[in-house]
Amino acid sequence: MATSFYQKLTEHFKSIYHLQHLQAIVGWDQATQMPAGGNEARSNALSELAITIHQAYKLSALDEWFDCAAEESLDIPQQQSLTEMRHQWQQATMLPAELVRAKSIAGNRCEHAWREQRRNNNWEGFKPLLKEVVTLSREEANIRASMTGMLPYDALLDQYEPEMTQQRLDQLFLPMNQWLPELISEVQAHQKSWQRLKPGHYDAAAQKRVGLKIMEYLGFDFNHGRLDVSVHPFCGGVAEDVRITTRYESDDFSRSLMGIVHETGHARYEQNLPQQWRTLPVGQARSMGIHESQSLFFEMQLAKQPSFLQQILPWLREELVPELSLTQLCQHYLKVEPSYIRIDADEVTYPAHILLRYQIERDLISGAIEVDDIPQMWDELMQKYLGLSTAGNYRDGCMQDIHWTDGSFGYFPSYTLGAMYAAQFMASMQKTVNIENAIQGGDLTPISTWLSDNIWSKGSLLTTDELVRQATGETLNPQYFREHLRNRYLN
Amino acid sequence: MATSFYQKLTEHFKSIYHLQHLQAIVGWDQATQMPAGGNEARSNALSELAITIHQAYKLSALDEWFDCAAEESLDIPQQQSLTEMRHQWQQATMLPAELVRAKSIAGNRCEHAWREQRRNNNWEGFKPLLKEVVTLSREEANIRASMTGMLPYDALLDQYEPEMTQQRLDQLFLPMNQWLPELISEVQAHQKSWQRLKPGHYDAAAQKRVGLKIMEYLGFDFNHGRLDVSVHPFCGGVAEDVRITTRYESDDFSRSLMGIVHETGHARYEQNLPQQWRTLPVGQARSMGIHESQSLFFEMQLAKQPSFLQQILPWLREELVPELSLTQLCQHYLKVEPSYIRIDADEVTYPAHILLRYQIERDLISGAIEVDDIPQMWDELMQKYLGLSTAGNYRDGCMQDIHWTDGSFGYFPSYTLGAMYAAQFMASMQKTVNIENAIQGGDLTPISTWLSDNIWSKGSLLTTDELVRQATGETLNPQYFREHLRNRYLN
Ligand SMILES: [Zn+2]
Ligand SMILES: [Zn+2]
Numbered sequence: 001m002a003t004s005f006y007q008k009l010t011e012h013f014k015s016i017y018h019l020q021h022l023q024a025i026v027g028w029d030q031a032t033q034m035p036a037g038g039n040e041a042r043s044n045a046l047s048e049l050a051i052t053i054h055q056a057y058k059l060s061a062l063d064e065w066f067d068c069a070a071e072e073s074l075d076i077p078q079q080q081s082l083t084e085m086r087h088q089w090q091q092a093t094m095l096p097a098e099l100v101r102a103k104s105i106a107g108n109r110c111e112h113a114w115r116e117q118r119r120n121n122n123w124e125g126f127k128p129l130l131k132e133v134v135t136l137s138r139e140e141a142n143i144r145a146s147m148t149g150m151l152p153y154d155a156l157l158d159q160y161e162p163e164m165t166q167q168r169l170d171q172l173f174l175p176m177n178q179w180l181p182e183l184i185s186e187v188q189a190h191q192k193s194w195q196r197l198k199p200g201h202y203d204a205a206a207q208k209r210v211g212l213k214i215m216e217y218l219g220f221d222f223n224h225g226r227l228d229v230s231v232h233p234f235c236g237g238v239a240e241d242v243r244i245t246t247r248y249e250s251d252d253f254s255r256s257l258m259g260i261v262h263e264t265g266h267a268r269y270e271q272n273l274p275q276q277w278r279t280l281p282v283g284q285a286r287s288m289g290i291h292e293s294q295s296l297f298f299e300m301q302l303a304k305q306p307s308f309l310q311q312i313l314p315w316l317r318e319e320l321v322p323e324l325s326l327t328q329l330c331q332h333y334l335k336v337e338p339s340y341i342r343i344d345a346d347e348v349t350y351p352a353h354i355l356l357r358y359q360i361e362r363d364l365i366s367g368a369i370e371v372d373d374i375p376q377m378w379d380e381l382m383q384k385y386l387g388l389s390t391a392g393n394y395r396d397g398c399m400q401d402i403h404w405t406d407g408s409f410g411y412f413p414s415y416t417l418g419a420m421y422a423a424q425f426m427a428s429m430q431k432t433v434n435i436e437n438a439i440q441g442g443d444l445t446p447i448s449t450w451l452s453d454n455i456w457s458k459g460s461l462l463t464t465d466e467l468v469r470q471a472t473g474e475t476l477n478p479q480y481f482r483e484h485l486r487n488r489y490l491n
Numbered sequence: 492m493a494t495s496f497y498q499k500l501t502e503h504f505k506s507i508y509h510l511q512h513l514q515a516i517v518g519w520d521q522a523t524q525m526p527a528g529g530n531e532a533r534s535n536a537l538s539e540l541a542i543t544i545h546q547a548y549k550l551s552a553l554d555e556w557f558d559c560a561a562e563e564s565l566d567i568p569q570q571q572s573l574t575e576m577r578h579q580w581q582q583a584t585m586l587p588a589e590l591v592r593a594k595s596i597a598g599n600r601c602e603h604a605w606r607e608q609r610r611n612n613n614w615e616g617f618k619p620l621l622k623e624v625v626t627l628s629r630e631e632a633n634i635r636a637s638m639t640g641m642l643p644y645d646a647l648l649d650q651y652e653p654e655m656t657q658q659r660l661d662q663l664f665l666p667m668n669q670w671l672p673e674l675i676s677e678v679q680a681h682q683k684s685w686q687r688l689k690p691g692h693y694d695a696a697a698q699k700r701v702g703l704k705i706m707e708y709l710g711f712d713f714n715h716g717r718l719d720v721s722v723h724p725f726c727g728g729v730a731e732d733v734r735i736t737t738r739y740e741s742d743d744f745s746r747s748l749m750g751i752v753h754e755t756g757h758a759r760y761e762q763n764l765p766q767q768w769r770t771l772p773v774g775q776a777r778s779m780g781i782h783e784s785q786s787l788f789f790e791m792q793l794a795k796q797p798s799f800l801q802q803i804l805p806w807l808r809e810e811l812v813p814e815l816s817l818t819q820l821c822q823h824y825l826k827v828e829p830s831y832i833r834i835d836a837d838e839v840t841y842p843a844h845i846l847l848r849y850q851i852e853r854d855l856i857s858g859a860i861e862v863d864d865i866p867q868m869w870d871e872l873m874q875k876y877l878g879l880s881t882a883g884n885y886r887d888g889c890m891q892d893i894h895w896t897d898g899s900f901g902y903f904p905s906y907t908l909g910a911m912y913a914a915q916f917m918a919s920m921q922k923t924v925n926i927e928n929a930i931q932g933g934d935l936t937p938i939s940t941w942l943s944d945n946i947w948s949k950g951s952l953l954t955t956d957e958l959v960r961q962a963t964g965e966t967l968n969p970q971y972f973r974e975h976l977r978n979r980y981l982n
Contacts, residue, residue: 018539021532022513029516033524037714038732041512041769048509052543223528241529278532 005069006078009062013085014279016056021238023049028243031230057092077282077461084281084460091159094147095140103136107406114405123375123394130404131371134364137407141365153365156410160288161417163464166362169413172420172478173355179482180352181385187336187348187489194331197254197321204248206319211246211260213315218264218298219448220244221271233259235266235295239278242267253320254332258299265298266291268448272456283459286467288411292418293425294455300347300419301426302447304488306330307439336489338386340396347419348485352385354416357401361409374398420476421468423484425455428472496560497569500553504576505770507547512729514540519734522721548583568773568952575772575951582650585638586631594627598897605896614866614885621895622862625855628898632856644856647901651779652908654955657853660904663911663969664846670973671843672876678827678839678980685822688745688812695739697810702737702751704806709755709789710939711735712762724750726757726786730769733758744811745823749790756789757782759939763947774950777958779902783909784916785946791838791910792917793938795979797821798930827980829877831887838910839976843876845907848892852900865889911967912959914975916946919963 003011023046030042066086074082110129117126137156144155154165211227225242237243244263246256269285277283285291302308309329317324336346342353360377363369369377378398379390390397403411429435433446454471465475514537521533557580560573601620608617628647635646645656702718716733728734735754737747760776768774776782793799800820808815827837833844851868854860860868869889870881881888894902920926920941929937945962956966 015539018536019543021536022517022540025520025533025536026513026516029520033717034732035714035717037712038729041729041731042516045509045512045516048506049513052510221528223526226524226526238529238532240532241525 004072005065006072006074006082009065009069009082009085010280012056012059012062012065013088013281016053017279019049019053019056023053024236024238025241025243028228028236028245031232031234031236032228032243032245054092057089062089077277080461081277081280081282084284087162088281090147094144096143099136099139099143103133103140103407106132106136111402111405114399114402118395118399121393121395121399123399126394126399127371133405133407134371137409138365138367140407141409153362153410156365157413158410160411160414161464162287164287164289164413164417169358169362172476173351173358173413173416175478176351176355177385180348180355181387183482183485183489184336184338184348184352184386190490191331191335194335195328196335197252197328197332199251200253200321201250202248202253202320204250207248207253207256210253210312210315210319211257214257214261214312215264217311217442217444218261218268218302219444220264220267224271225267227260233263235263235270237270239270239273239284242270253316257316258303258333261303262295262299265295268298268451269294269456272452274457274459274461277459277461282461286455286458286460286462287464288414289417289421290455290464290467292414293421294418294451296418297422297425297451301422301484302439302444304333304347305436305439307436309333311439311442334489338388340382340388340390340393341400348489349386351416351419351481354412356381356385357412358416360398361404361412365409417476420478420481423481424468424472424477425451426484427480495563496556497563497565497573500556500560500573500576501771503547503550503553503556504579504772507544508770510540510544510547514544515727515729516732516734519719519727519736522723522725522727523719523734523736545583548580553580568768571952572768572771572773575775578653579772581638585635587634590627590631590634594624594631594898597623597627602893602896605890605893609886609890612884612886612890614890617885617890618862624896624898625862628900629856629858631898632900644853644901647856648904649901651902651905652955653778655778655780655904655908660849660853663967664842664849664904664907666969667842667846668876671839671846672878674973674976674980675827675829675839675843675877681981682822682826685826686819687826688743688819688823690742691744691812692741693739693744693811695741698739698744698747701744701803701806701810702748705748705751705803706755708802708933708935709752709759709793710935711755711758715762716758718751724754726754726761728761730761730764730775733761744807749794749824752794753786753790756786759789759942760785760947763943765948765950765952768950768952773952777946777949777951777953778955779905780908780912781946781955781958783905784912785909785942787909788913788916788942792913792975793930793935795824795838796927796930798927800824802930802933825980829879831873831879831881831884832891839980840877842907842910842972845903847872847876848903849907851889852895852903856900908967911969911972914972915959915963915968916942917975918971 026042026046026049030039030046034042066082066089069082106129110126110133113129114126116122138152141152141156144150144158145152148155148158150158151166157164157166157169208227215227216222224240225237225244228243228245229247230245231247233244233246235242235244244260244267246259246263248256269291273285274283303312306326310326313324313326313329316329334346336348338349338352339345342350342357345353356378359381360369360374363377364371364374375390375394375398382388382390382397403409426435429447429450433450435447438444438446455467458467462470468475517533517537517540521530521537525533557573557577565573597620601617601624604620605617607613629643632643632647635641635649636643639646639649641649642657648655648657648660699718706718707713715731716728716735719734719736720738721736722738724735724737726733726735735751735758737750737754739747760782764776765774794803797817801817804815804817804820807820825837827839829840829843830836833841833848836844847869850872851860851865854868855862855865866881866885866889873879873881873888894900917926920938924937924941926938929935946958949958953961960966
C-alpha cells in the first residue's frame with residue numbers, strides 16, 4: 001500500500017520533532033551548565049540548527065502534501081492533527097526570510113543593549129532600538145494579517161493563543177480596570193496587620209531538598225525530568241525529559257519554592273501530554289495560556305491554599321525555619337501589595353501589570369500610539385491601577401521586561417489568560433473532586449487525574465474553546481477568576 | 492569576487508562543525524544528566540541528527556567542489572585543510588548506506604546483549620552476535636580497502652590513525668612480546684615489598700574538591716569546560732566547552748583522581764587546538780593516538796612522577812587521608828601487577844593487553860582466525876605475556892571490552908601508540924624544559940608551552956609523522972617508551 005500524504009506529513013513532522021529535541025536540550029544546557037566561554041560556539045551551533053529546522057519546514061513538497069492529505073479520509077483526531085501541522089507549518093514559514101533576519105538582528109541588538117540600559121535607567125538610549133523593533137513587529141503583524149485574514153494584533157496573538165483576538169481580550173481584560181483597583185484597596189485594608197517574612201539566611205542545598213520533596217508531592221516524574229539552577233527559572237527540555245529550573249536566594253526561600261511549584265505545573269502538563277501523539281504538533285501543549293493555567297493551577301489554586309501550606313510546613317520547619325507558623329506562611333504568600341515589578345507581583349496585583357501591558361502593546365501595534373508615548377501611558381495606568389507613579393523611573397517601569405526587546409508582542413496576555421483558565425478549572429474540578437481531602441490526605445491523585453483527563457491528555461486534539469468547554473461546561477468566563485480572588489482575599 | 496571552491500567547502504564544513512557541536516553536547520547530557528526515561532526520545536533525536544550530518548556529507552556538489560578546489564592556488568595550510576576535509580568526507584561517505592545500517596543494527600544488538608552476557612560469562616550466547624559483527628566489519632574493511640587502495644586492516648586503522656599500518660604496528664608492537672614479560676617480572680621482583688593503599692571510605696564531594704584543584708594546577712580552562720560524573724569517564728563536549736567526567740568510588744579515591752588527570756590531558760589538547768582553524772577538520776586533533784599521548788603525558792609522564800605526587804599530597808591529606816605518606820602514594824600509583832582487566836592495568840602491563848588485542852583483531856580481519864578461535868588465542872597470549880590463564884573465564888577475558896561489540900576494530904592500538912608518543916615527547920621536552928623545576932615550583936607553564944607549541948597548536952596542520960618529527964627530531968621510535976619504563980620502574 002502506498003504511503004498516504006498524511007503519513008508522509010507525520011514522518012516529516014517527526015523528524016522536526018527530533019531536531020527540536022536537540023534545540024530544547026542544548027538550550028537548557030546553555031542556561032544551566034555551559035561555562036561562559038562556550039557561548040559563541042553554542043550560539044553558532046544553535047543558529048545552524050535553527051536553519052536546519054527552518055529548511056525542514058520549507059521543504060517544497062509540503063505544499064502538495066498538505067493539499068493532498070486534506071482530500072484523504074482521515075478520522076477526527078487525524079483531521080485535528082493535520083490542522084495543527086498546517087498551523088505550525090504556516091507559523092514557521094509565513095514571514096519572508098529578510099524580515100525574520102532583520103527582526104532577529106534588531107531584537108538581539110535591542111535586548112543586548114537593554115541589559116545595560118535598564119540598569120542605567122537610560123530610556124533615551126533604549127528608545128531608538130525599541131523603535132526599530134516596533135517598526136519591524138508592525139511589519140510582521142501586517143504580513144501575518146494579510147496571510148491569515150486576521151487583524152494585525154490578532155495575527156501576533158495567534159502564535160501563542162490560537163483563536164484569541166483583541167476583541168475577546170478587550171471583553172475579558174478591560175472590565176478589570178473597574179473592579180481590580182477597588183479589590184486591591186479592599187484587600188489591603190483587610191490585610192492591614194499582615195506581615196511578610198523577614199529576610200533570613202537559607203542554605204541552597206536545604207532549599208533544594210524541600211523543593212524536591214514538594215515536586216514529589218506534586219507528582220513530578222523524576223524518571224522523565226530533573227531540577228536544576230538557572231538565572232531565569234524556566235520549564236524546558238522535552239516532554240520525555242522535562243528540565244525545570246530555579247534560583248536559590250540566600251535570604252529568601254519562598255520565591256524559589258513557589259517557583260518550583262509553578263514550573264512543576266508546567267512540567268506535569270508536558271510529562272502527561274498524549275503519548276500516542278507525542279511526535280506531532282497535535283500532541284503538544286494547547287497554547288501558552290493553557291500552559292500557564294497549569295503552572296498557575298499548581299501555584300495559585302493549590303499551593304497557596306492554607307491546607308497545602310499546612311502540608312509543606314513540617315518540611316520547611318525541618319530544613320529552613322524551625323519556628324515557622326502556618327499563619328506566618330499564609331500571610332507571607334497571600335499578602336497583597338502594589339509594586340512596580342511584574343515578576344514580583346502577588347496574585348491580585350499581577351493582572352493589573354498585564355492589563356496595562358496589553359493596552360500598550362495593542363495600541364503600539366495598531367499605530368494608535370508610538371514608542372515615545374509609552375512612558376506616559378505606563379505611568380498613567382500604573383497610577384490608575386496600582387497607585388504608583390513611574391514618571392522618570394523607566395527601569396522599574398516600561399523597561400523592566402525582556403518581552404518587547406525582541407518583539408514578542410502578543411505574549412503578555414497569556415499570563416492572565418492562564419490565571420483565568422486556572423480559576424475556571426478549579427471551579428469545575430470542585431464539583432467532582434474533594435480537593436481539601438486530597439491535599440490533607442497527602443495524595444493529590446484525584447486532582448492530577450482530573451487535570452490529566454481534562455487538559456493534559458488532550459494535547460491539541462481540541463481547540464482551546466472546545467477544551468475549556470468540555471472541561472468546564474463553558475468557554476473562558478472571567479467571572480471565575482474574579483470570584484476566586486474575592487473568595488480567597490476578602491474572607 | 493566570486494567565492495572560491497575552497498571557501499565553499501570551508502563554509503560547508505563549518506555547518507557540519509556546528510551540527511557536531513550539538514551531537515557532542517547532547518551526547519554528554521545523555522551520559523551525565525539525562526534521567527533514564529528520556530533515553531528513547533534522546534536516541535531518536537540523535538539518530539535524526541546523525542542523518543542530518545550524513546546528508547550534509549552527501550551533498551552532491553561536494554564532488555565538484557573538491558575537484559575544483561584542488562586546482563585553486565592555496566597556501567600550505569589551506570592545502571592541508573583541503574586534505575583533511577577530503578579525508579573526513581571520504582571517511583563519512585565511503586560505505587554504502589545498507590552496510591552502515593546493517594553494521595549499526597548488528598553492533599547495537601551485540602553490544603546490548605553483551606552487557607548481560609558478560610555478567611553471565613556467556614560466551615556461547617555472545618559468539619553468534621559477535622560473528623555477525625565480524626562478518627560485517629570484514630566487509631567494511633574490504634570496501635574501505637578497495638576505496639583507498641590500502642590493505643583491509645590498514646583501512647580500518649585509517650579512521651583512527653591516518654597513515655598507520657599493520658606493517659608499522661608489527662614493527663612497533665611485536666618486539667614487546669620479547670622484552671615486556673621479562674620487564675614485568677623484573678619490576679615485580681623489584682617491588683616485592685610494595686603495597687597498594689587499603690580501601691577506605693571517601694566522600695565524593697571531597698574527592699571532587701581535590702580533583703578540581705588538580706585540574707586547576709594542570710591548567711584546565713574552566714571558562715571553556717567543566718567536570719561532571721558519568722558511569723564511564725570520558726572527555727567530551729567541544730573544543731570551546733570541553734566536558735570531562737569521572738566516577739567517584741566510595742572506597743578508593745585514587746582511580747577517580749588519576750582519571751581526572753587523564754581526561755584533563757585530553758581536555759587541554761582540545762582547549763588549545765588552533766583557534767584560527769577551529770571550525771575545520773584541519774583544526775581538530777591529529778589522531779586518536781596523539782590524543783591519547785596527551786592524556787597519558789599528563790597521567791603517566793607527569794602525574795606519576797614522585798615530585799608531582801609530592802605536590803598534590805597536601806591536598807589529599809587535607810581532604811581524604813590525613814596520614815598519607817609520599818611513599819604510600821608512590822607505591823600505590825606505581826605498583827605493577829599483572830591482572831585480567833585492561834582498564835585496571837598499570838602502566839607496565841597495559842601494553843601487554845593491547846598487544847594481544849592487536850594480534851587478535853589483525854588476524855580476525857585478515858581471516859587468519861575466526862571468532863571461535865578468540866578464547867584460546869586470548870588465553871595463550873595472556874599466559875605468555877602476563878602469566879594468567881583466562882581459560883573458561885570469558886568475562887575477564889575476551890568479553891571484557893566494549894570495542895569489538897560494535898565493530899570498532901583498529902581502535903585498540905591507539906592506546907599504546909599514545910603511551911609511546913608520550914614517552915618520546917617527554918624525552919624531547921627534557922632537552923629544553925626543566926620539568927622537575929616546573930613541577931616543584933607549582934607552575935607547569937613551561938610544560939604546557941612546549942605541548943602547545945609542538946602539539947596542541949598544530950591541530951591537523953601536519954601529518955602525524957611530520958608532527959612527531961618536528962617535535963622530537965624523528966618519527967615514532969618505540970625505544971623511548973621502553974626506556975621510560977626501565978628508568979621509572981627499575982631504578
Ligand atoms: Zn509559567
Ligand atoms: Zn584517554
